[in-house]
Amino acid sequence: MNATMRRVLVGTAAVSMALSLAACGKAGADKKDSASSGDSKSIGLLLPENASSTRYESFDRPFIEAKVSALCPDCKVRYSNAEGSAAKQKQQFDTLIAEGVKVIVLDAFDAKSTQAWVKEAAAKGVKVVAYDRLATGPVAAYVSFDNEKVGELQGQALVDALGAKAADANIVMINGDEADPNAALFKAGAHKALDGKIKKVVYEQSGEWKPTVAGQKTGAAITQLGKDGFQAVYSANDGMAGAIITQLKAAGLSIPVGGQDAGLDAIQRIVAGDQAYTIYKAYKPLADSAAELAVSLLQGKDVKTVATATVDSDTDKGIPAKLLEPKVVTKANINDTVIADGLYKASDVCTADYAAACAAAGLK
Structure with missing residues (x-):
């Protein structure tokens, strides 16, 4: 091979190598740009369970999806339900972050376990809106009801259902999950509402x-206290209230039981006289506020236009919050609350x- 030919081949190889390196560099740059931009048009929505309520x-889900669509027509909601498993919800949370979602609306199944998740998300620029339950960790915003007020309304409604018998009444309390x-x-x-107005929580x-x-705990209470050992049952929500009422009926007891969530079955039990009250937490304003907060965060806007209060969690102080007002629902105001809304x-x-009971209650 002569010198001229060697120079041509070397030059060709150099050009080829340069083009290959340039191509590799361009591909790498594209990958990096994609990862850094993330999924800028998606909002994660993680809800806790679908069994007890x-x-x-x-x-919650359809209202949030509808409001996000109205506020940001080209945004998508990436939804998952934990089905009562904190471990499953953690996997769902991690998947959203891995896929580049920048805002997550989180109703934590176990709010005490989320501190590390939320902290890690914040370090990666992911904003978390705590929905209904105040998750631990540096959440960007929180939307819920005044939940101590919910409990006060529940307690007072039980006192009202007992009427003149309240002062001598013993109460069974079935609370929610301690997590x-x-x-x-x-x-x-x-x-706060019950103590001092009833005889005792037994x-x-x-x-x-x-x-x-x-239901099992109610059965244990009946066994331990006897049928005449208590005069009413506080239930933290409607799902549990339904099982409590079933257990009481099986024992031949008909006493005031209350709940919360305004589930359709609970409203029907109230109409029938089996349940004394529920607490109505208007889902649409709650969901709309969550969507407004999430879209604001996605678009880099100040959430304080929506979150007009602040709250403290076990781990963080001064969290921007939107707190809504709950309502008691009894047979007397079903028309004016859940039906009117x-x-x-x-x-x-x-x-x-329930036709006859509805007619007697004046529902229309």
Whole structure:
């Protein structure tokens, strides 16, 4: 091979290598840019369970999705339900972060376990909106109801249901899951309303937000105290209240029981006289506020235009918050609350089994 030919081949190889390196460099740059930009048009939505309450699939999820779509038509909601498992919710949370989602609306199944998750997310620029339950860790915003006030309303409604018998009444309390910070607030608020107005709380246990557990605990209370040993039952939510009422009926007892969440089955039990009250936490304003906070964070806006209060968690102080007002629902005001707000139609409540009771209650 002569010198001229060698120079041509060397030059060709050099050009080829340069083009290859340039191509590799460009591909690497594209990958880096994609990772750094993240999924800028998606909002993660993680809800805790779907067994003890129908609200999450029936109301929270569709309301949040609709409001996000209205505020940001090209945004998508990436939804998962933990189905009662903190471990599963952690996997769902990690998946959203790995896929580049920058804002996550989190209703934590176990709010005490989230500190490390939320801290890690914040370090990666991911904003977390704590929904309904105040997750631990540096959340960017929180939306819920005044949950101690919820408990106060529950306790007072039970006192009202007992009427003149309240001062001599012994009460059984079936509280929510101790891993849920809201449950502690409901319990504190209920005691605030009950203590001093009733004779005594004679049995108090966690129902763990599980109807089967609540029913078992109620059965244990009947065995321990006897049928005449208590005159009313406080239940932290409607799902547990349904199981409690079933257990009481099996023992031949008909006494005041209350709950919360304004589930359709609870409203029907109230109409029928089996349940004394529920607490209505209007889901649409709650969901709308969560969507507004999430979209604001996604778009880099100040959440304080929505979050007009602040709250403290076990780990962080001064968290921007939007707190909504709950309402008591009894047979007397079903028309003026859940039906007037469009949560249910009278026809939803007044099925064939409840037609006569609805007519007597004036539902229309």
